[in-house]
Amino acid sequence: MRGLKKQRRIQIIMAATAALALSAGLIGYAMRDGINFFRPPSEVVENPPPPTEVFRIGGLVEEGTLVRGEGETISFRVTDGGASIPVTYTGILPDLFGEGEGMVGTGRLIDGTFEATEILARHDETYMPAEVIEALEAQGVYRDPSAPGT
Template sequence: MTPTRKRRLVLVALILLAVGIATVLTILALQQNMTYLYTPSEIIAGKVPADARIRIGGMVKENSVERGQSLTVGFVVTDGDGDMRVEYEGILPDLFREKQSVIATGSMQGEKFVATEVLAKHDENYIPRDVAEAMENAHRKHDVPESADKPTP
């Protein structure tokens, strides 16, 4: 092998190594910053990793908003199959109200969800696509009888 070929081979190997390292670092950084969206019924079913930062999506249940001292607010998010208590300290969006689509970011602390951010949409007919799909999947799993999973002879 000539010295020129050796240099090219080493250069190509170094470039591939650098690209591999950059890819691994990018994937690790993205995984640390990801927050997954769950419905209340998925959280109740235990599909949420412990101490993970997640998003909960659904509708604010009617007559569930409780305002505490200063900026503390508690409310229930529902997907029709399950209800989850959410506590938030801060200023809620102007568009936040009961029977309204909401997404809250935070983590589970015991049986309640403690939110660090709450987002609401202005149109009461709007449900974010992620929330709508998750709620539809939860309903589908809830409504399917056990015999439907087994093939008929």
């Protein structure tokens, strides 16, 4: 009788482990296209991702690089103070997008140019995404506007 209980307990633990592994695998499979890693321009220059990888890049729109092409195509350079990456985007830009402003773009790096499928900009005069602030602070470029003495 005692051996039967022990065997049943082992079977239940194995079934629970298999169910947990299966559900973790299904969650990972479902999220494979929904996870976009953030990379600052310096990291992209040091270790370029493959052209098939979709990721986010963020920093400041470099002054004097914003060029509007024909139609809705636009090109500019994004920088974190340490490196600069050319960006192209076709679509309508957010209202507060401009030179010297923070931005985050989603897309792929193809032949050294980041081809964005989505561009996000700040939503008011003081907001900047946390990832962009961290990348700019690491380069020594960012200063908190709310800090005393700035």
